[in-house]
Amino acid sequence: MKTSAQQSRRTIPLTPYLFLILPLALFLMWVIGPMVYSFYLSLTNWTGVSAAKFIGFKNYVVLFNDPIFYTALLNNLKWLVSFVTIPVGMGLALAMLFNNNKIPGISAIKAIFYSPYILAPVVIGLIFSWMYFPDGGIFSTMLAELGYKGPAIGFLSDPAMATWCIIAAAVWRQVGYIMTLYLAGLQAVDPSLVDAAIVDGCNRWQLFRYVIFPLLNPITVVVVVISVIDSLRSFDLVFVMTRGGPANSSSVLANFMYIEAFNNYKMGYGAAIAVILFLISAVFIFIYLWRVLRTEIEY
Numbered sequence: 001m002k003t004s005a006q007q008s009r010r011t012i013p014l015t016p017y018l019f020l021i022l023p024l025a026l027f028l029m030w031v032i033g034p035m036v037y038s039f040y041l042s043l044t045n046w047t048g049v050s051a052a053k054f055i056g057f058k059n060y061v062v063l064f065n066d067p068i069f070y071t072a073l074l075n076n077l078k079w080l081v082s083f084v085t086i087p088v089g090m091g092l093a094l095a096m097l098f099n100n101n102k103i104p105g106i107s108a109i110k111a112i113f114y115s116p117y118i119l120a121p122v123v124i125g126l127i128f129s130w131m132y133f134p135d136g137g138i139f140s141t142m143l144a145e146l147g148y149k150g151p152a153i154g155f156l157s158d159p160a161m162a163t164w165c166i167i168a169a170a171v172w173r174q175v176g177y178i179m180t181l182y183l184a185g186l187q188a189v190d191p192s193l194v195d196a197a198i199v200d201g202c203n204r205w206q207l208f209r210y211v212i213f214p215l216l217n218p219i220t221v222v223v224v225v226i227s228v229i230d231s232l233r234s235f236d237l238v239f240v241m242t243r244g245g246p247a248n249s250s251s252v253l254a255n256f257m258y259i260e261a262f263n264n265y266k267m268g269y270g271a272a273i274a275v276i277l278f279l280i281s282a283v284f285i286f287i288y289l290w291r292v293l294r295t296e297i298e299y
Contacts, residue, residue, distance in 0.1 A: 015132070023033050035278070041271035048267045059272035068248045069273070070124065072256040075163050076280075079231035082167045083174060088223055091178025092216075096208070099177070099186045114176040121173070125240030128169040132156050132241075157243050159249035166237050166250060174230065178223055185219030186212070225288040252278045 042059055046052035063069050076138030098110055131138045134152035145154070152223070155165045187213060197211045212221075235254035238244060244259060251259075253273060262272025 020189045037273045038278075041268050042275045044268040044271075046267045046271075047265045048261075051267070052268070055268070057270050062269065063272050063276070066154055068251060068256060069253075071198030071248055072251045075250060075252045076232055077232070077236050078163055079170070080168060082171060082226040082229055083231040084224055086171050087174040087178045088220075088227060091173045091223070094179040095177070095182035096184055096212075099183060100221070110179075114180055116173045116175075117177040117180075119173065121170075122240050124169055124173055125237045128165075128237075129156065129241050132165055133142065156250075160252040161248055162246065163240050166241050169241070170234065170237050171272075174227070179294050181219060181223050181226075182216065185216045189215050221288065221291055225284055228284045229281060232284075253280075274277055 041052065043054055043056055044052035044213070045055050045058075094113060098106060098113075100106065103109070132155035133141055134154050134157075137155075138157065140152060154161075155203055156162050193211055194207065194214070197207050234252050235258065238250060238252050238255045239258070242250045244255045248256075254277065257270045257273035257277065260266045260273060
């Protein structure tokens, strides 16, 4: 007599797995394959033209002794800290402020704050480059109107200021997106919990600190991870506004990788930079996945 386990094995439908064959094949071809090949290229001296020669970890040895790598890594850290603090804080504040559909024109106000995010980073980079222009730019003009009489300020030509000026443009774009994510999270907050807290005598700060913000914890995790990943893959604004200059002072890992691979024709060296950037990003991705899986298991 057949056991129930044998019968269940025979009744497993194969159709869903057949539908997965094509997506998995494309995923392996366009994602996993190039990623594995990049790991291999990082162990070669390929220039993009000549044949690739295996050189082991020599690219990594050179990379970890390259001062530009540490400058780019430090700039990525500046991006990370800025993205996790300023857009997240401002986005949450705006979401709390605009989470009231009774305000006249609230939909238009939300759209105005979100609109920078739909602009291409290249467009934003060009606009802010004009705004930062030392002679006639909006910021120089404003300083002159406020009484500044000193020499023209090169916002993007000063090594101490260039990175922060680019980050300011990126933050301006990011705030509206974070606001939208938090607005979606606020829609899921149970109004009865808020009403109960008000009845118990909570003021606005206590209501936010002990009721609303803890309920937004899943959204906050998503927001922080997205902000970290966006900060690590920053490239467009840097390339458009400074190309990593002056003197590589505003370079980030993605820009450094592009210049080494496609300008200096060091494809193997660029692949090594890409691997390091991938490993840094993977740490935060795994933390996010671990958090999500743990939450699902608890529920």
